[in-house]
Amino acid sequence: MIRSLRGRLFIGLTAIILLTGAIGGMFAYRWAFDEAIELQDSILVQLASLAQNASFSGGQPLHGVEEDSEVWLIELGKTPSGVTDDRQLFTLPDGLQAAMWKNQPVRMLLRTRPDGSRFAVAQPTTVRDETARDVAFRTLLPIAALIPCLMVVTALVIAYSLRPMVQLAGDLDARRADDMTSLPLSGVPxxxxxxxxxxxxxxxxxxxxxxxxxxxxxxxxxxxxxxxxxxxxxxxxxxxxxxxxxxxxxxxxxxxxxxxxxxxxxxxxxxxxxxALPSGPAGMPLAALDQAAKEAAADLLAEASDRGIDLGFAIVEPLTVHGEPAMLAAIIRNLLENALRFTPRGGTIDIGVYQEDSTAVLQVEDTGPGIPSIDMDQIFEPFFRGSRPEGEGTGLGLAIVKRIVDSLGGGIALENIAGAGRSGLRVTVRLPIAGDLKSSADVGSGA
Ligand SMILES: Nc1ncnc2c1ncn2[C@@H]1O[C@H](COP(=O)(O)OP(=O)(O)OP(=O)(O)O)[C@@H](O)[C@H]1O
Ligand SMILES: [Mg+2]
CATH class of the missing domain: 1.10.287.130 (Signal transduction histidine kinase, dimerisation/phosphotransfer (DHp) domain)
Structure with missing residues (x-):
């Protein structure tokens, strides 16, 4: 049982092509063979007409273009001679028939001249059959050559016809697990x-x-x-x-x-x-990313200094993005809370807000242990707290950040910083830039 539709179609259509080829070839062979035999008969008739008025003696072979396509002209005279073959021929009527000549089966045309003398034109059956078979065989060649061409064309047509299906499967496979938007009907068979x-x-x-x-x-x-x-x-x-x-x-x-x-x-x-928010930054109000970052950092500054952690800005540029201020605050707050929770006493947390190409980048770097690579795949799943959770958390923070970033049309990347004598996590959030807010606060460092 063939499971693939493509395989079934190909095998079915190939079988039809082969069957048609075989039946067509059989008929073509038969017809060409019969035609060749008839053609050879008409040659015998023409030769007989030419020999009607000539007289020759005994049996003479004529050779055509090919050495072995022999035709015999046999003069029989008015009465049977002593030769057994001649005597036997006299018993046969005029006309085309099968006969024996020199111990081999021949096709023979017997004629009687007006003066009563008889003659015959004969050709060995084996020679005739071989010539006919040759001719008939040549009619098979184009059919045999056509079959592989048809098979290739069939395979191409099947592949082309099934492409929308393969594409549909590919589109479904490539979907995000939470993407439940309807599939388009246009352009699909x-x-x-x-x-x-x-x-x-x-x-x-x-x-x-x-x-x-x-x-x-x-x-x-x-x-x-x-x-x-x-x-x-x-x-x-x-x-x-x-x-x-x-x-x-x-x-x-x-x-x-x-x-x-x-x-x-x-x-x-x-x-x-x-x-519950619809995806896409369109229709969102404008908000200053740098302001949101400064406010969130200011809120956590006391906690950071209590724990001996140096929390500050490495770089801050005035940048405006699409989004509710509360959304930006939630992103930054969750990232900073994580960094604070995992950074040991004496560590540093660097915040960066800057423009790169046409995106606004928010970066938070800490000097904590980073995230084990086995946890990375699941890190955005709700309630996932990794293989070494610290303190009291819900495992929802990064899931929330991811949802917000997605709905703002941005992206988030987590990478472990591994260098000489230091470890840590670098979280990079990229959001589409909306323009420059002139009133944005001055560039500074250390919130
Ligand atoms: N800066 C970081 N350094 C090391 N591990 C981190 C860092 N940020 C997140 N993680 C890991 O990712 C897990 C998930 O973080 P997430 O913010 O989603 O949840 P949480 O911080 O545990 O809970 P909540 O944010 O609700 O308080 C954390 O439990 C921790 O294992
Ligand atoms: Mg968290």
């Missing part, structure tokens, strides 16, 4: 339309399901936020109450748990919010 419509129907159902799921996560996170905030306030109120030492310890643990839960809810909400 009509036979594939029902198939594409089914796939598009499936995509639509999956989109609906995904949207429902996102809405559920967003709603759940939103609903949980208020009670958690209320609980946090209660825990804070407890701190003002005079409590025994052990109870105070418990309250501190409780507050920490509250803090973690709030962070998780914030991240979940951010992820759900950014996932």
């Amino acid at each position: 009509s036979e594939l339309h029902p198939f594409i419509s089914s796939i598009n129907g499936l995509f639509k159902r999956m989109r609906l399901l995904r949207d429902q799921q996102r809405r559920f996560v967003a709603d759940a996170a939103h609903e949980l936020r208020t009670p958690i905030t209320a609980l946090s306030l209660q825990a804070e109120n407890l701190e003002t109450v005079a409590l025994p030492k052990r109870a105070r310890e418990r309250v501190a643990t409780l507050k920490q748990g509250m803090h973690r839960t709030k962070h998780l809810l914030e991240q979940l909400l951010a992820l759900a919010r950014h996932e």
Whole structure:
């Protein structure tokens, strides 16, 4: 059983070509053979007409263009001579017939002249058949030459006809896992339309399901936020109450748990919010990337100096990109929080905001351990925290950053910095540039 459509078509069509060739060849051979025999008969008739008025003696061979295409002229006279062959010939009627001459089968034309003398023109059957076979065989050559040509043409036509299908499969393979946009029907052969419509129907159902799921996560996170905030306030109120030492310890643990839960809810909400956004920077407002970076850095500066980390700008150029300021803030904040969490005391975090060709680049470099290469493939997956997670995190930060960067039409790259005596992670975010904001703050370093 051949699985590929291409294989089936090719084998089927080749079989038809071969069968047609074989049957056609058989008929052509038969016809050409019969024609050649008839032609040779007419030559015998013509020779007999020429010999009608001539007289010759005994049997004489005539040779044509080819040495072995012998024709015999046989003079029989008026009465049978003593030769056995001659006597036998006298018993035969005038006309074309098969006979024996000199112990070999011949095709023979017997004639009687007006004066009563007889003669015969004869040609050995073996010679005639061989000539006819030669001629007939030559009619087969063009057919035999045509068959491979037809097979090549068939293969090309099949490949050309199936190309849209192969292309469709390639397009589907190359899709991102979360890309559920409908496949276009234009330019696709009509036979594939029902198939594409089914796939598009499936995509639509999956989109609906995904949207429902996102809405559920967003709603759940939103609903949980208020009670958690209320609980946090209660825990804070407890701190003002005079409590025994052990109870105070418990309250501190409780507050920490509250803090973690709030962070998780914030991240979940951010992820759900950014996932619901349509892709593409078109229609987004303009925002200053350098300003967003400075604000985020300023927010984290106190924490950085508490932990003995030198957080600052290596380069900052005024750059405007498409995007909500909150989106840019979320990108930078998540990257800086990661860098802060993983950079050991005494380390450095360098932020860069600059233009490269026609893209705006935001770069964050730290002096932490970097990300193990086995984690790199999954690093943008929600809840993935890598093989050596540090501190308390949700594993949602980079997933959020990736969603936002994608929806702004940009790209993100993570690379480990490996050099003499240093390690670290360099995160590079590229966003399409929107123009230069003249009012953007001056170039400076150290936020
Ligand atoms: N600068 C970094 N250096 C080393 N590892 C990092 C760095 N940034 C991210 N990682 C790795 O990638 C994982 C995923 O990061 P991500 O920001 O998505 O989640 P998180 O930081 O654990 O949680 P959250 O951001 O919600 O607090 C981290 O747990 C860590 O293992
Ligand atoms: Mg993070």
